[in-house]
Amino acid sequence: MPHRDVEKFQIGVLGAGSWGTALSMLLADKGYSVTLWAYEAEVAREIVEYRENRSYLPGIALPDTLTATADMSLAVREKDMVLFVVPSHVMRETARNVSREIARETLLVTASKGIENVTHRTMTGILKEEMIHIPEEQLVVLSGPSFAREVGEKRPTVVTVASCSSDIARRVQEIFAGPAFRVYTTEDVMGVEVGGAMKNVIAIAAGVVDGMELGLNTRAALITRGLAEIRRLGVAMGASHHTFSGLSGVGDLMLTCTGSLSRNHTVGQLLGQGKTLDAILKEMRMVAEGVKSARSVYNLSAKLGVELPICNEVYRVLYEGTTPREAVDRLMNRTLKQEFHDLM
Numbered sequence: 475m476p477h478r479d480v481e482k483f484q485i486g487v488l489g490a491g492s493w494g495t496a497l498s499m500l501l502a503d504k505g506y507s508v509t510l511w512a513y514e515a516e517v518a519r520e521i522v523e524y525r526e527n528r529s530y531l532p533g534i535a536l537p538d539t540l541t542a543t544a545d546m547s548l549a550v551r552e553k554d555m556v557l558f559v560v561p562s563h564v565m566r567e568t569a570r571n572v573s574r575e576i577a578r579e580t581l582l583v584t585a586s587k588g589i590e591n592v593t594h595r596t597m598t599g600i601l602k603e604e605m606i607h608i609p610e611e612q613l614v615v616l617s618g619p620s621f622a623r624e625v626g627e628k629r630p631t632v633v634t635v636a637s638c639s640s641d642i643a644r645r646v647q648e649i650f651a652g653p654a655f656r657v658y659t660t661e662d663v664m665g666v667e668v669g670g671a672m673k674n675v676i677a678i679a680a681g682v683v684d685g686m687e688l689g690l691n692t693r694a695a696l697i698t699r700g701l702a703e704i705r706r707l708g709v710a711m712g713a714s715h716h717t718f719s720g721l722s723g724v725g726d727l728m729l730t731c732t733g734s735l736s737r738n739h740t741v742g743q744l745l746g747q748g749k750t751l752d753a754i755l756k757e758m759r760m761v762a763e764g765v766k767s768a769r770s771v772y773n774l775s776a777k778l779g780v781e782l783p784i785c786n787e788v789y790r791v792l793y794e795g796t797t798p799r800e801a802v803d804r805l806m807n808r809t810l811k812q813e814f815h816d817l818m
């Protein structure tokens with residue numbers, strides 16, 4: 475896009491948590507007009523006043539060209555692209571609130587990671603239901619190994635965007651790509667979304683393993699078998715198995731299971747050290763999506779008849795009072811298997 479057109483391209487971002495803020499910064503740095511909506515009025519004020527999101531992304535200077543508001547309409551009206559980065563459990567109400575103000579031509583991109591409880595819809599699944607006037611190909615996912623803080627610090631980061639239209643995926647690729655942000659495309663929307671949601675559940679398990687100090691062998695095994703579970707459920711939901719070898723699959727899984735910046739890993743680590751979920755969540759302002767997605771994945775496992783032993787143990791530890799030790803013992807004592815029994 476020539477510079478003149480970049481300035482005219484209006485982008486709205488819904489969700490001023492760490493990820494919405496980092497992506498808004500990236501887009502504003504590229505010259506786009508960006509309006510970022512914050513759920514808390516004080517966060518919008520903070521950004522306007524200090525050019526910093528002190529609540530969710532402290533220490534990262536935000537460009538003057540980034541506008542922040544607590545008025546949702548301002549962030550979606552007359553925009554060429556709207557980016558949804560709210561926690562997954564408020565995606566539906568957020569989409570419903572803005573649906574009538576979004577024009578048919580608008581590109582909708584979601585960077586949130588989760589599967590809705592009860593309906594088991596992915597984020598684009600929710601947008602499709604709540605924005606029936608927007609053609610499906612304009613529903614795009616952005617995902618991959620990308621801690622918001624590191625994107626804010628402009629460290630080289632590589633992600634994937636998915637749309638069922640390769641043309642639209644390429645357009646969105648161009649919009650986000652920059653010297654420190656490389657973007658690949660794919661048409662496998664379901665694969666990218668299932669990978670992004672399930673890696674959070676496995677990251678909780680990896681955190682438990684680290685919190686219990688079980689060692690590096692255990693963690694490597696858990697990541698590998700976790701990937702097998704992600705692939706199995708993803709394929710059952712219509713994804714291509716190749717996608718799970720990519721950035722939004724094994725890439726994000728590795729990052730979240732081993733990175734100290736991961737909130738999901740932190741939740742698991744504290745559970746592994748003996749804290750209760752209630753106590754952990756009380757002290758957390760940020761969202762750890764795996765906590766809610768674990769319930770969706772547990773129910774999907776039963777509904778689709780897909781074996782997901784690690785995810786199911788995460789669910790039991792979170793919601794049924796199973797201790798981390800019992801969960802590990804149960805996983806280690808399952809019937810012996812051939813490694814790729816589900817791929818044959």
Ligand SMILES: NC(=O)C1=CN([C@@H]2O[C@H](COP(=O)(O)OP(=O)(O)OC[C@H]3O[C@@H](n4cnc5c(N)ncnc54)[C@H](O)[C@@H]3O)[C@@H](O)[C@H]2O)C=CC1
Pocket residue numbers: 489490491492493494495512513514530559560561562564568585586587588620621622623759760761762763
């Ligand atoms: N932080 C990161 O490094 C990354 C986050 N994501 C995903 O982005 C999504 C958003 O997460 P973060 O930006 O990390 O959030 P965060 O954990 O930094 O902050 C929580 C956000 O939720 C908002 N919020 C709380 N209650 C709300 C409500 N009722 N309605 C609307 N918003 C509400 C808060 O205002 C805040 O913006 C999640 O799905 C997360 O998995 C994806 C990739 C990287």
Ligand SMILES: O=C(CO)COP(=O)(O)O
Pocket residue numbers: 587618619620621622674677726729730735736737738739761762763
């Ligand atoms: O999705 C993420 C990185 O790609 C962030 O992971 P956490 O939500 O566990 O911090």
